Amino acid sequence: MNKNRFAAIVFAVIAVIFTSSCSGGDPWVKVRGNKFIDPQGNEIVFRGLCFSDPVKLVRNGQWNERYFAAAADWGANVVRFAVHPANLNSLGWDKTFDAIDQGISWARKYGMYVIMDWHSIGNLKDELYTSTMYNTTKEETFRFWRTVAQRYKDEPAVALYELFNEPTVTAEGVGSCTWNEWKALQEQIIDTVRTYNPHAICLCAGFNWAYDLTPVATEPVARPNVAYVSHPYPMKRSEPWEEQWEQDFGFVADTYPVICTEIGYCLEDETGAHIPVISTDVYGEHITRYLEQKGISFTVWCFDTSWAPMLISDWDFTPTTQGRFFKSYLQSQK
Template sequence: MLYKKILKVFLYILVSLVMLVLTLVAIIYFSENGRIMLPVKQKEAFQNDNLDDFPPMLYVEGNKILQPSGDVIVLRGLMPPDPVKLHSKNKFNKRFFQKIKDSGANVVRIPVHPENYYFNKDYLWRYLVPAVAWSGELGMYIIIDWHYIGNIENNTGEKMPDIDIDAKEFTLQFWKQVANYFKEVPNVIFEIFNEPANISSGQWAKNAAEIIEAIREQGAEQIIIVGGTDYSKDLSWVKETPIDGENIVYASHIYPIHTNWDYYFGDIAEKYPVLITEWGFMDENRNTTDQYYLIGDKQTYGQPFIDYLDEKGIGWVACWFDNSWEPQIFQKDFKSYTNYGAFVMEALKSNK
């Protein structure tokens, strides 16, 4: 009898252990990148004990971005990969944001890829809340970039996410939630759609106005960034049909292949505030990329471009603060810089 009891207890323990292992395997399998993702507390609005010490809300007057004091601020900063990617590299932490701050950056642009937001229902609380908190505590502004690329009206584009929801519907859903959540947070800036593509300026302006209206209806008064057409390169349409509303900034993405800067964004900056929210080049590592539009160097693109922006008082965000996403600021070791990265770090010294 004793033997049977011992055997029964042993089998019970064995079955329990097997069930525990299977549960852990299932959690890891269905988590991000094989990491166990514990639940996060989902508060109804952003809270931080240091909120009063965050950088103050900026506003637009004429073609300038101003601080509450009335002083002009030129935003210059860096763009890391989506927080999900940073997490997979053990880089999603305040130390990493401190490195961005230490570079001289006064703004960080956080790309939110729609597919990541769609499949991770905790994304806002797991990633955006800490990113906003770390940025604010370190004295930086943060651009929340809704990283769609394509046509918002008909869901077309080579890089549109493979998710079961209409782009416009999801975009409005995202901004209603995010704007409502962060409406009282002064260092937050909203960039409504990363790169409109294969869409007319008229169609894009109409959709942008709807997104802006949805944000403002939440009570959020912070700056809203509207990108140009043709992958955010072209802002020429703003001259004839500017977006109606307050605190609107226009964004352009300019890479080495793009010329005629006056036409695409420079002339617009004479009347409206413009921010370059993506730029960069690949030099010594040019043979490793199939993104031909990134191939360039400091002499023929980097320095002339920065000089042009400085002359016009236009701010910028360089991408990517990473060792693999192109154009990379870091070498593969994530310590030394590429030629491009070294140039960016030098350019940011003026912010210190």
């Protein structure tokens, strides 16, 4: 091949790439610095809702377009699919992923992105968990993410891959794991995902039920296109919250994107009240104001009638106490 022809081919390739990027041809959300960037090149802040579990909702007869339409009506631009290992295995992988496929189609129809969440709680390194519904293995976890990455490698609506819901080593009976061990395991999962889908933004959680991101200051995950997760429920810290939130996770948002994939609260006398979610609208006001000031994305737990803290009290989507607060807030941000 002569030099002129080679140069022409190189120029043509560069032109295609340039034209594609300038015309919005790349449909994927990306990480740029400490921001999420949409396909048009603008900063996007995710504000949305956590769904309880695709299998649970299928069994309740509520995994339907009406459910997704309600989430969009509330003002969500993202919804989180909390895939529990026990439910996935109970219904079966094929049927579960068929349901997820349909859910992604509905989310896309209503202009919402999807967070795929491997919803386990405990210590993946030692394969010890806080409840049998979260039981999984490293082998199964890698299988799950290979399946997701292969199946949705051409689906930009599935923008965020939440590698493990709530890592913790502070609960009784869940073994031990250092941050460097957890960091290395997350990096292995990310490498597996990227083998099939180089576009995926991987979400990495810290310990203490995905609350504590302090190790990121000195030992961040050594992979590009990642964001960090925190679950700052109201009782993780005492009031006043803001200074402690800043020390525990908020500082990370100065350097990397952060998304609080679970926030929420309920009153002390409401159904399902438990540590660490008991609070009032005061928490709602403080957490939303803090997250907005920091540019931190979030999804609220839980758009369900029975998994606390609930956002709805019935399948007509009647809001609970926190539901009224967050519905109003999300709609105000549209």
